[in-house]
Amino acid sequence: MKRVILYSLAGxxxxxxxxxxxxxxxxxxxxxxxxxxLVAVIFSALGVYLGLRWARSREVVVIQExxxxxxxxxxxxxxxxxxxxxxPREHEILGLIAQGMSNREIGERLFVSENxxxxxxxxxxxxxxxxxxxxxxxxxxxxxxxx
Amino acid sequence: MKRVILYSLAGxxxxxxxxxxxxxxxxxxxxxxxxxxLVAVIFSALGVYLGLRWARSREVVVIQExxxxxxxxxxxxxxxxxxxxxxPREHEILGLIAQGMSNREIGERLFVSENxxxxxxxxxxxxxxxxxxxxxxxxxxxxxxxx
DNA sequence: CCGAAAATCACCCTAAAGTAGGACTCGCCG
DNA sequence: CGGCGAGTCCTACTTTAGGGTGATTTTCGG
Numbered sequence: 204m205k206r207v208i209l210y211s212l213a214g215x216x217x218x219x220x221x222x223x224x225x226x227x228x229x230x231x232x233x234x235x236x237x238x239x240x241l242v243a244v245i246f247s248a249l250g251v252y253l254g255l256r257w258a259r260s261r262e263v264v265v266i267q268e269x270x271x272x273x274x275x276x277x278x279x280x281x282x283x284x285x286x287x288x289x290x291p292r293e294h295e296i297l298g299l300i301a302q303g304m305s306n307r308e309i310g311e312r313l314f315v316s317e318n319x320x321x322x323x324x325x326x327x328x329x330x331x332x333x334x335x336x337x338x339x340x341x342x343x344x345x346x347x348x349x350x
Numbered sequence: 351m352k353r354v355i356l357y358s359l360a361g362x363x364x365x366x367x368x369x370x371x372x373x374x375x376x377x378x379x380x381x382x383x384x385x386x387x388l389v390a391v392i393f394s395a396l397g398v399y400l401g402l403r404w405a406r407s408r409e410v411v412v413i414q415e416x417x418x419x420x421x422x423x424x425x426x427x428x429x430x431x432x433x434x435x436x437x438p439r440e441h442e443i444l445g446l447i448a449q450g451m452s453n454r455e456i457g458e459r460l461f462v463s464e465n466x467x468x469x470x471x472x473x474x475x476x477x478x479x480x481x482x483x484x485x486x487x488x489x490x491x492x493x494x495x496x497x
Numbered sequence: 498c499c500g501a502a503a504a505t506c507a508c509c510c511t512a513a514a515g516t517a518g519g520a521c522t523c524g525c526c527g
Numbered sequence: 528c529g530g531c532g533a534g535t536c537c538t539a540c541t542t543t544a545g546g547g548t549g550a551t552t553t554t555c556g557g
Binding site for chain 3: 528529530531532533534535536537538539540541542543544545546547548549550551552553554555556557
Binding site: 290323 | 537
């Protein structure tokens, strides 16, 4: 609102200035049309400037809305693993892979050897039809196996 | 550009109209100040309208990017990479990694050698503070670098 | 035009991941 | 009881990733 008042004042000053100039030089030398055209051009420019200003400040608000990320609720479909023949252990390991853990870390977490994790993940990849862990994560997410 | 021309024409017509009115009624009855003030007001309004129009069309694009949180394929936050010092190429490679591609596949896609892809991904991992590609995908998603 | 950043590629080495096959245990079910 | 699925673990091998260093070329802003 401050801004509006300021601009209004500026417009008034400009208007007064033009009026002053008018009486001193213009009106006596040039026809009224030119004076009118001049005023029109100047105030059009001013108006456009004001319009852009206002809109820009509004745009900031929009960007604020951008910051809100959608938190789509993950519905863990308990039936999905069964359909694909994925065992609970394989499902569990998929979850840990999706968290960026290495096979060794997963083994330590589950108290099994790295080889076991490899076996499980191999079976998992086969069932998901992939051959890399990133792909497994993508596929698992698509199938609703992991959030 | 079409829009600008159209608005210019409209402005011209309005000016002509005012000029016409002026000679018929106004000038003989009221002082020039009032005429000037009228022109100023009208063109200020016109200018504000134009300014808002232009800006609004820009605004709408932003909003539309926001309103599609689920099905956005490659609409990414263009500001984020800069904050983290991530180059366009690194950003691009992050996207391909997130699609489950191997370094070799990425190299073939981008017509560069596998070594180059490795170099980029190493720098990328360093900037993201990770050391595995799955973690890079997670981090990238958290930071809004990838959908 | 210079210099910094970016992009490209190479080489070497290690670690991690993935593939293939076999083997053992355990619990469950017909 | 015998077989089956699940889980565990192994060896051996190949491929993929990742780390480090160094070099050249492009690109771009001052």
